[in-house]
Amino acid sequence: MTLSPPLLSAFDPEISAEGGIDPLSLSATYERLAERIFPFMTVRMSRPRFVTAMAVGAAVCQDFGDDLAADGKTPAWLAFEWHVIEAFFRAGDRFRASDGGWGVRVPGVMKVRAAVDAGHRIGAGMYLKTPRIFGFTGIYRRLALGLDILDEDLHLMEGGFELLRAWEAERNLQGFLAGTGMGGDFRRELVRAVGQAMKSGSTCQTGTWSGWERIAEHLRPDGARLREQRVLADRLCRTDVRQNPHDSAATAVRSELIVALAKRGQSVASEEEARWFRSLRKTSSPALAERLDAIHAYEEVCALVLDAFNLVRHLSTRGGAEATSEDFRSFQGARDATAMVSRLPEALERLERSFGVVGFQSQAEPLLDRFGGTRTADELFARVMEHHDAGQRAKPPDGKRSWFDSCSTRGGEGVFVRARYRLPELLSHEGRYTHPYRAATASSFLRDLRKLPS
Numbered sequence: 001m002t003l004s005p006p007l008l009s010a011f012d013p014e015i016s017a018e019g020g021i022d023p024l025s026l027s028a029t030y031e032r033l034a035e036r037i038f039p040f041m042t043v044r045m046s047r048p049r050f051v052t053a054m055a056v057g058a059a060v061c062q063d064f065g066d067d068l069a070a071d072g073k074t075p076a077w078l079a080f081e082w083h084v085i086e087a088f089f090r091a092g093d094r095f096r097a098s099d100g101g102w103g104v105r106v107p108g109v110m111k112v113r114a115a116v117d118a119g120h121r122i123g124a125g126m127y128l129k130t131p132r133i134f135g136f137t138g139i140y141r142r143l144a145l146g147l148d149i150l151d152e153d154l155h156l157m158e159g160g161f162e163l164l165r166a167w168e169a170e171r172n173l174q175g176f177l178a179g180t181g182m183g184g185d186f187r188r189e190l191v192r193a194v195g196q197a198m199k200s201g202s203t204c205q206t207g208t209w210s211g212w213e214r215i216a217e218h219l220r221p222d223g224a225r226l227r228e229q230r231v232l233a234d235r236l237c238r239t240d241v242r243q244n245p246h247d248s249a250a251t252a253v254r255s256e257l258i259v260a261l262a263k264r265g266q267s268v269a270s271e272e273e274a275r276w277f278r279s280l281r282k283t284s285s286p287a288l289a290e291r292l293d294a295i296h297a298y299e300e301v302c303a304l305v306l307d308a309f310n311l312v313r314h315l316s317t318r319g320g321a322e323a324t325s326e327d328f329r330s331f332q333g334a335r336d337a338t339a340m341v342s343r344l345p346e347a348l349e350r351l352e353r354s355f356g357v358v359g360f361q362s363q364a365e366p367l368l369d370r371f372g373g374t375r376t377a378d379e380l381f382a383r384v385m386e387h388h389d390a391g392q393r394a395k396p397p398d399g400k401r402s403w404f405d406s407c408s409t410r411g412g413e414g415v416f417v418r419a420r421y422r423l424p425e426l427l428s429h430e431g432r433y434t435h436p437y438r439a440a441t442a443s444s445f446l447r448d449l450r451k452l453p454s
Contacts, residue, residue: 020420023386023403025391026302026308029363030435032246033298036291036358037257038438039250040242042139043270046105046444047221050136051144052167053084055160056219058150059177060190064198071124071201074335077154080190081137082122084215085112086203090327091216106221109134116207123202146242147235159235166227171218186214202298222448229449235446247286256288256441262451265442270436274299277437290357295437301367303429307335308384312415313396313403313423314351322414329377335428337377344374380395385415 012285021027057080062095064076115126121201134388144150148159155165163178167322169178169182176183189211196204217223224232235241237255244250261268268276271375274296281292310325311331312371315323328337348368355364370387385404393399417423446452 017312020321022304022307023388023421024389025366025387025394026306027299029360030302030437032363033291033362034246034437035434036247036250036440037253037288037295039244039247039254040142041254041438041441042142043436043438043441044139045143045441047321047448048140048143048236048445049221049224049228049448051147051232052148052228053162053219054137054140054154055146055149055163056167056176056190057081057452058154058160059082060194063153063191064194067198069124069198069201074124074198074201076194076198077137078127078131078135079134079194079203081108081131082112082197082203083190083193083211084136084206084219086116086122087163087215088220089113089116089213090207090212092222095142096392104399107134108450117415119319120202121200121202123200125199126202128380134157146240147232149235159231159241163231166231167218170225173218186218193351220324221447224448229437233446234449235322246336253285253288253291255359257284257439258446261439261442263451266287267447268439269443270440271432273437273439274433276439290354294354294358294360295433297347297350299343299433299435301351301371302434304340304344305345305367305371305384305387306434307429308337308340308380309388310426311335311337312381312384312425313417313421314426316404316415316417317422322416324414325378325381333426336446337380337429339376341380342375344371344380348372382413 032099047223054077057077061076061080064224066075068075085106086398087108087437088106089112108131111126112122120126122263128134130138141150141154144154148157149163150160151157164177168174173183173186173334175181176187179187180365193203193211194204212337232303236258239252239255241251257280265274277292277295281289281296284292308328311333312323312328315331319327331337348371352361352368370383371380373384389402392402403421404417406413406415443452447454
């Protein structure tokens with residue numbers, strides 16, 4: 001049998017030596033700030049019911065222990081995940097989510113679609129290239145741990161048993177945990193399917209297997225019922241579940257934000273976070289206020305630096321040649337270089353002060369050291385380029401290529417943006433953040449849990 005090469009999907013990005021994201025090395029600090037207000041959540045999460053699927057998988061896979069499949073690398077939880085995603089694909093239009101389909105919001109489903117349509121069974125070679133990161137177990141693992149649904153080894157915790165008791169009662173699967181009745185029959189059916197996949201290294205059931213429809217019906221991403229919804233929502237708001245090891249107040253802050261979002265009665269998109277956080281700051285607890293102040297200060301500096309970086313990209317794109325410090329200095333626009341330079345000192349001062357309050361002094365140092373004392377547009381141009389080059393060189397494993405080629409054909413040092421990073425339209429970050437702080441994720445969770453309108 002001839003196997004086609006694995007296909008990439010939106011959840012399985014190509015690995016590149018370009019370093020085509022985070023050109024100013026700002027994401028690491030942003031992630032740490034976001035973790036202080038929405039711990040154990042990420043922007044790649046959208047549907048909390050995948051945690052229920054993981055809990056079901058933990059019960060199904062408990063007897064396989066640390067065994068690997070015949071391919072020598074697939075653990076039981078991944079074999080279970082194969083079945084769930086294949087079931088979602090095979091179940092067809094009758095089980096598609098109300099938001100327009102599973103293909104966009106279900107990790108791996110496009111890979112499974114391509115493999116099944118080509119006549120292949122789902123195994124390691126036909127699924128996601130790095131499922132431990134881009135599969136639903138990889139994406140939602142942090143949340144499952146943070147809500148005490150599963151432990152680090154993906155075994156059921158107190159919250160997992162609570163969640164499964166609610167799930168089995170509402171799905172008419174009583175006995176799933178105990179191994180009795182209709183629920184026990186379903187569990188044994190899943191154990192057999194996973195066991196066969198472990199022996200063969202791929203799913204074994206044909207397209208006519210009735211288990212596909214049962215898996216899809218009981219685990220569909222938008223299918224949580226009232227008791228299951230209540231368990232998940234309660235654990236998102238509880239302050240006595242697993243703590244962020246770097247900040248014991250983070251779970252209380254998350255609860256405060258989720259409650260505030262539910263009371264707002266309306267979702268918050270990523271581009272609306274700055275406005276919502278500012279309005280929330282007026283009545284927030286001291287712990288949340290400190291974190292919001294740090295986010296505001298960081299994003300102000302990020303916006304100035306990133307807007308300067310993007311201006312250089314735009315100038316080179318627009319002119320079809322290198323951009324020089326003279327071009328940068330003389331540009332007239334909504335966020336011209338002179339305005340950026342004038343705002344930078346106070347923004348850096350606020351960053352240093354607010355980061356000191358939340359214990360992030362070391363995270364502020366790279367920006368303070370690089371941009372502190374910047375007094376002219378020429379200096380800002382040079383320092384933004386230096387910051388980009390240094391950040392690219394430091395990226396693992398062996399550094400990444402700059403987005404620019406250096407040149408000096410017009411006197412002085414100019415840079416020419418490479419083709420894939422051209423920027424024909426110049427957009428400002430004025431009034432919005434440069435990073436998403438997970439309010440959109442929380443909004444999606446609350447919609448699925450019927451705490452916000454769809």
